Amino acid sequence: xxxxxxxxxxxxxxxxxxxxxxxxxxxxxxxxxxxxxxxxxxxxxxxxxxxxxxxxxxxxxxxxxxxxxxxxxxxxxxxxxxxxxxxxxxxxxxxxxxxxxxxxxxxxxxxxxxxxxxxxxxxxxxxxxxxxxxxxxxxxxxxxxxxxxxxxxxxxxxxxxxxxxxxxxxxxxxxxxxxxxxxxxxxxxxxxxxxxxxxxxxxxxxxxxxxxxxxxxxxxxxxxxxxxxxxxxxxxxxxxxxxxxxxxxxxxxxxxxxxxxxxxxxxxxxxxxxxxxxxxxxxxxxxxxxxxxxxxxxxxxxxxxxxxxxxxxxxxxxxxxxxxxxxxxxxxxxxxxxxxxxxxxxxxxxxxxxxxxxxxxxxxxxxxxxxxxxxxxxxxxxxxxxxxxxxxxxxxxxxxxxxxxxxxxxxxxxxxxxxxxxxxxxx
Amino acid sequence: xxxxxxxxxxxxxxxxxxxxxxxxxxxxxxxxxxxxxxxxxxxxxxxxxxxxxxxxxxxxxxxxxxxxxxxxxxxxxxxxxxxxxxxxxxxxxxxxxxxxxxxxxxxxxxxxxxxxxxxxxxxxxxxxxxxxxxxxxxxxxxxxxxxxxxxxxxxxxxxxxxxxxxxxxxxxxxxxxxxxxxxxxxxxxxxxxxxxxxxxxxxxxxxxxxxxxxxxxxxxxxxxxxxxxxxxxxxxxxxxxxxxxxxxxxxxxxxxxxxxxxxxxxxxxxxxxxxxxxxx
Ligand SMILES: Nc1ncnc2c1ncn2[C@@H]1O[C@H](COP(=O)(O)OP(=O)(O)O)[C@@H](O)[C@H]1O
Ligand SMILES: [Mg+2]
Numbered sequence: 001x002x003x004x005x006x007x008x009x010x011x012x013x014x015x016x017x018x019x020x021x022x023x024x025x026x027x028x029x030x031x032x033x034x035x036x037x038x039x040x041x042x043x044x045x046x047x048x049x050x051x052x053x054x055x056x057x058x059x060x061x062x063x064x065x066x067x068x069x070x071x072x073x074x075x076x077x078x079x080x081x082x083x084x085x086x087x088x089x090x091x092x093x094x095x096x097x098x099x100x101x102x103x104x105x106x107x108x109x110x111x112x113x114x115x116x117x118x119x120x121x122x123x124x125x126x127x128x129x130x131x132x133x134x135x136x137x138x139x140x141x142x143x144x145x146x147x148x149x150x151x152x153x154x155x156x157x158x159x160x161x162x163x164x165x166x167x168x169x170x171x172x173x174x175x176x177x178x179x180x181x182x183x184x185x186x187x188x189x190x191x192x193x194x195x196x197x198x199x200x201x202x203x204x205x206x207x208x209x210x211x212x213x214x215x216x217x218x219x220x221x222x223x224x225x226x227x228x229x230x231x232x233x234x235x236x237x238x239x240x241x242x243x244x245x246x247x248x249x250x251x252x253x254x255x256x257x258x259x260x261x262x263x264x265x266x267x268x269x270x271x272x273x274x275x276x277x278x279x280x281x282x283x284x285x286x287x288x289x290x291x292x293x294x295x296x297x298x299x300x301x302x303x304x305x306x307x308x309x310x311x312x313x314x315x316x317x318x319x320x321x322x323x324x325x326x327x328x329x330x331x332x333x334x335x336x337x338x339x340x341x342x343x344x345x346x347x348x349x350x351x352x353x354x355x356x357x358x359x360x361x362x363x364x365x366x367x368x369x370x371x372x373x374x375x376x377x378x379x380x381x382x383x384x385x386x387x388x389x390x391x392x393x394x395x396x397x398x399x400x401x402x403x404x405x406x407x408x409x410x411x412x413x414x415x416x417x418x419x420x421x422x423x424x425x426x427x
Numbered sequence: 428x429x430x431x432x433x434x435x436x437x438x439x440x441x442x443x444x445x446x447x448x449x450x451x452x453x454x455x456x457x458x459x460x461x462x463x464x465x466x467x468x469x470x471x472x473x474x475x476x477x478x479x480x481x482x483x484x485x486x487x488x489x490x491x492x493x494x495x496x497x498x499x500x501x502x503x504x505x506x507x508x509x510x511x512x513x514x515x516x517x518x519x520x521x522x523x524x525x526x527x528x529x530x531x532x533x534x535x536x537x538x539x540x541x542x543x544x545x546x547x548x549x550x551x552x553x554x555x556x557x558x559x560x561x562x563x564x565x566x567x568x569x570x571x572x573x574x575x576x577x578x579x580x581x582x583x584x585x586x587x588x589x590x591x592x593x594x595x596x597x598x599x600x601x602x603x604x605x606x607x608x609x610x611x612x613x614x615x616x617x618x619x620x621x622x623x624x625x626x627x628x629x630x631x632x633x634x635x636x637x638x639x640x641x642x643x644x645x646x647x648x649x650x651x652x653x654x655x656x657x658x659x660x661x662x663x664x665x666x667x668x669x670x671x672x673x674x675x676x677x678x679x680x681x682x683x684x685x686x687x688x689x690x691x692x693x694x695x696x697x698x699x700x701x702x703x704x705x706x707x
Contacts, residue, residue, distance in 0.1 A: 239513070240513045240514075308550075310546060310548060310550035311550060311552060311553070312511075313508065313511070313546065313550065314546070314550045314551075314552060314613070314616070315552070315562070316508065316511065316539065317506065317508065317539060317543060317544040317546075317617070318539065318540070318543065318562060318563035318566075318616060318617065318619075318620050319536045319537070319539040319540040319563060319566070319567060319620055320536070320562075320563075320566055321536050324566055328562070328566075329552060333553065
């Protein structure tokens with residue numbers, strides 16, 4: 001009898017068990033910290049290199065808006081203002097500031113201090129204030145990207161002159177401007193209000209933001225209702241037969257198909273067959289919807305499965321039809337899970353470039369898209385395009401675009417959390 | 428209005444009345460509900476075999492028997508809850524007021540308003556107490572005005588013996604009630620659509636003795652207005668509550684009749700063993 005009595009595990013074995021437990025916890029903790037470390041390194045790099053893009057170097061010019069420059073004189077209309085030679089006005093103004101620049105080369109170097117976009121800025125100002133024609137105005141115009149890089153310390157003065165991109169003469173002029181308080185960095189509105197440009201100082205991500213927003217909107221409008229209805233059908237109404245399980249297997253496989261394949265599908269079906277416009281957020285959204293659909297269906301089915309069947313039975317037992325039972329009781333309880341899946345899928349769609357490549361949304365688009373069929377790019381595409389540009393100033397803008405993209409994704413995830421808490425019901 | 432609604436659902440049944448009645452033995456016509464040679468299969472394995480039972484108006488019929496003998500399967504086939512199980516297949520017939528409820532033209536929604544059900548585990552909707560009871564009347568359009576709906580809800584809670592406990596907190600979640608209260612809420616929810624028959628599958632098995640006593644009292648009161656079928660594991664409960672008792676064994680009814688008879692003078696040895704606590 002006594003031999004058989006169990007006196008608890010051997011002390012040795014117990015010690016080994018405790019050690020194994022400790023070891024496991026340590027490894028788990030280590031991997032969490034490692035993940036966090038990588039994430040923060042990434043974040044620090046992107047933020048530090050993107051932060052500079054928020055400011056842009058500006059030069060204060062004094063421009064005399066001679067009445068003779070405008071066809072209609074002081075009372076010029078919009079059409080007449082547009083015909084004026086603003087480029088000439090800007091050039092003349094800066095030459096007036098440095099009258100000793102006489103040679104062609106020097107004049108060219110002088111003009112290169114300001115961005116080619118300065119003329120548009122002056123034009124916009126005059127369009128908004130036509131009464132200023134005939135007067136002389138002080139206006140901050142955008143400096144060229146090289147000047148910008150110099151002021152931000154990314155071009156070093158002590159670099160050899162032949163690779164410095166800013167000549168010694170230009171340095172002297174800039175020092176003079178700075179001494180007169182006519183050279184400073186200001187908040188970079190251009191970055192957040194303009195479309196793409198070949199000149200970094202004139203390039204903005206507003207176009208890409210609108211393109212992304214439109215595409216994701218179309219993607220959501222298509223994939224959410226379709227995905228929810230499909231998962232309801234598969235979970236609650238589909239007969240359990242070979243055809244249904246064939247469908248299920250295929251939907252699960254679709255979730256693992258590389259995104260560029262969906263782009264090819266979009267090219268073949270939406271563009272070539274249905275003749276929809278190229279580069280349009282409408283088509284981009286449709287392609288992203290194809291890609292997101294399987295994710296939503298899988299998440300939706302899991303969420304519907306997790307609703308206790310007793311709730312549905314209760315509804316059926318008081319005479320609800322199967323559709324009523326699903327829509328009144330099962331779906332509201334499954335909503336938090338469905339929304340989480342939807343937002344994960346949408347966040348992925350937001351960061352996708354490859355499928356957009358195929359339908360022409362990887363393009364140089366200057367104008368801000370207005371309708372869903374206007375040519376547009378998307379944020380990740382903009383990141384990709386800018387990262388490929390030779391100008392240094394595009395580097396910081398690339399990081400800034402990444403930050404905006406991350407902010408979009410963060411906002412989406414926040415929405416997911418809020419919606420989940422709002423819909424969460426205990427049962 | 429409510430009558431019209433139900434009538435519109437039942438109109439196609441006039442034809443079946445004849446076929447159904449002609450198929451019924453005379454004696455069964457007196458029964459509120461009866462099954463005739465009912466067999467139920469899950470896939471290929473039978474769970475019930477040729478079960479015939481009469482259930483009479485304003486009586487409590489108790490179904491007893493060891494676990495897995497098919498009591499739940501039987502009671503769920505009385506309001507076609509088995510339809511929700513894909514692999515479930517039914518043979519034979521179940522008559523309600525002389526009409527076969529498995530007739531293809533039969534409207535299941537209408538059937539379930541006539542035959543309500545209370546489940547083993549209380550399953551209130553995760554909504555307010557009021558919404559729990561109001562749901563049935565609302566989807567069937569039983570109330571034309573808000574006041575009318577309010578009346579139905581309060582009346583149902585009253586009859587389920589729950590009104591005094593919850594009348595000041597009708598908008599709190601039904602899931603916040605105690606287990607016994609939740610079960611009475613489920614009874615109120617079933618009553619609210621004015622069924623003729625209430626099916627109860629072990630309604631007290633998740634409850635403590637005091638809550639069980641409340642439900643038992645309630646069942647005795649409800650008998651005056653409803654026909655009740657109850658599955659129970661408690662011999663005492665079956666004896667206390669029921670007028671008729673059916674003893675299930677391995678998918679068949681071995682013995683049925685007056686409760687007193689089944690318990691005092693069981694004919695079958697298996698029944699005798701079970702009711703005397705020797706098996707099960
Ligand atoms: N959904 C189901 N699928 C397959 N078999 C089932 C299902 N429900 C019940 N059964 C089987 O049917 C038989 C009767 O079950 P049930 O009616 O629940 O018995 P009871 O309620 O008397 O305990 C059991 O053998 C059980 O395994
Ligand atoms: Mg059971």
